[in-house]
Amino acid sequence: MRPVGFLLLLAGWFLVLAALEMLSAATPRAVFVLAGFAIEVLGLALVSRANIPEPRQGGSEQ
Amino acid sequence: MAQPSPFISEITTALCLVCILLVPLAVVGLAVLTNGLGKSRSAAHAMLASMCVIAIAAITYIAVGFSWEGFAGRASHVITIGGKPWDWIAQQPFFLRGLPLNGSPVSLSVVLQMFAVGIAAQIPLNAAADRWRLGPICASTTLLAVWTYPLFAHWVWGGGWLAQLGTIYGLGSGFLDTGGASTINVVGGLTALSLVWILGPRAGKYTPEGMPVGIPGHNLVNVIFGCLLAWAGWLGLNSAGAMLFGGAPPSGLVLVEINTTLCAAASALVAVVVTRIRFAKPDASITANGWVGGLVASSAATAILRPAAAILIGLIAGVLVSLSVEWLELWLHIDDPGGAVSAHAVAGIWGLLAAGMFAGIESQSAPGQWLAQLVGIATLIGFVLPMTYGLNWTLNRILPYRVESDGERQGMDLHELGAGAYPEFVVHSDEFFQR
Numbered sequence: 001m002r003p004v005g006f007l008l009l010l011a012g013w014f015l016v017l018a019a020l021e022m023l024s025a026a027t028p029r030a031v032f033v034l035a036g037f038a039i040e041v042l043g044l045a046l047v048s049r050a051n052i053p054e055p056r057q058g059g060s061e062q
Numbered sequence: 063m064a065q066p067s068p069f070i071s072e073i074t075t076a077l078c079l080v081c082i083l084l085v086p087l088a089v090v091g092l093a094v095l096t097n098g099l100g101k102s103r104s105a106a107h108a109m110l111a112s113m114c115v116i117a118i119a120a121i122t123y124i125a126v127g128f129s130w131e132g133f134a135g136r137a138s139h140v141i142t143i144g145g146k147p148w149d150w151i152a153q154q155p156f157f158l159r160g161l162p163l164n165g166s167p168v169s170l171s172v173v174l175q176m177f178a179v180g181i182a183a184q185i186p187l188n189a190a191a192d193r194w195r196l197g198p199i200c201a202s203t204t205l206l207a208v209w210t211y212p213l214f215a216h217w218v219w220g221g222g223w224l225a226q227l228g229t230i231y232g233l234g235s236g237f238l239d240t241g242g243a244s245t246i247n248v249v250g251g252l253t254a255l256s257l258v259w260i261l262g263p264r265a266g267k268y269t270p271e272g273m274p275v276g277i278p279g280h281n282l283v284n285v286i287f288g289c290l291l292a293w294a295g296w297l298g299l300n301s302a303g304a305m306l307f308g309g310a311p312p313s314g315l316v317l318v319e320i321n322t323t324l325c326a327a328a329s330a331l332v333a334v335v336v337t338r339i340r341f342a343k344p345d346a347s348i349t350a351n352g353w354v355g356g357l358v359a360s361s362a363a364t365a366i367l368r369p370a371a372a373i374l375i376g377l378i379a380g381v382l383v384s385l386s387v388e389w390l391e392l393w394l395h396i397d398d399p400g401g402a403v404s405a406h407a408v409a410g411i412w413g414l415l416a417a418g419m420f421a422g423i424e425s426q427s428a429p430g431q432w433l434a435q436l437v438g439i440a441t442l443i444g445f446v447l448p449m450t451y452g453l454n455w456t457l458n459r460i461l462p463y464r465v466e467s468d469g470e471r472q473g474m475d476l477h478e479l480g481a482g483a484y485p486e487f488v489v490h491s492d493e494f495f496q497r
Contacts, residue, residue, distance in 0.1 A: 012443075040444045041443075043444075
């Protein structure tokens, strides 16, 4: 789940960059930037969820 | 953002230097805050680690970091995509060779950022207190000062692609952040989040059922004192940043000082109210985080906000910081003793968004400012966070970050330094009873 989360973070950012580069009209560009941002939020949620330690473990991931 | 002029008057230079000389107070304030919010058995370690972080950040930034960051108008690497230039990293010699250190804006920027990178490096220390070993602290700080911070700071302050969003893509005035809400605080806060994930929670922080246990800071006087020191430092930071990176004239600093103070004051007061409602009594440590969060949220655009807007930004920052400290600890098991993720990353992101909203209201001639801010925030979350996590994750494989469990129980002071911070007092009741 953690690698998928990080991939989503990067994918969201690339979508934001692509929207800047490929779209010139204000509304579609804003929609695609928002979509990229939403994908990043999803990735952040996945990474956060993956980093919750198992109950009874309570220590580092080492 | 406004492109800085290559020359400024002597009065402006002198004023800017005075403001910059206040910035170390922010570094010291965060160090004292970290000390107070940690355990008594790690107090000396926290202060020594802060000193090491300041030293390493300053040396490595001057030696290498500034080479990647540069300054607007100086040489940099530019790639062309779709006919548009993307300025992504500076091209300056190491050790400031050839740089005019004569009071020019670029030299003032170097001095300011030598201190600013120290602030950014203090933030992860705050979150990873009581379990992060000294050697890895120094190594991780080096990564932050030579790569993560300079790269993003180039994009924002060094004439990079985020600063040029306005001229190239017509998004307002480009990504707006004159005081370091993003470059210093969100970068530091996201690095702190990465470290908390890598290190895991402190021993005893969560019950076997997964419920958090309160581990109060050992010296709340230090915590509040640290906040007050940080206030003085932030006044200098926001003022110098507004002049160097926002093109504000000396007369514009009046507004910067007022807005910085109002934002922190509103944020701290609302943290008092929120914690009073939540816990029946005001919580000093969360209020301190609220104060710092207000300072951070003010940093993005103090020079252009109206005082009423600064108060509103502070009020919302106070609510966000107070609730997110509890929420992150309870639901995401993020053991952040100093509240660094909330006070720096969450409040910083809010400050950047608010800058976009209020800058749009203040300046109708700059449509799309909110979108420029969103692109910057998306870059922080979508690029800086994975990068800083990856760098620290790799370093952790080579040089394990976390202290051994025996060392954690014994305390970082005795385990790593061989002596406690308070040798004349019995401050660890568990050790006392075991004897």
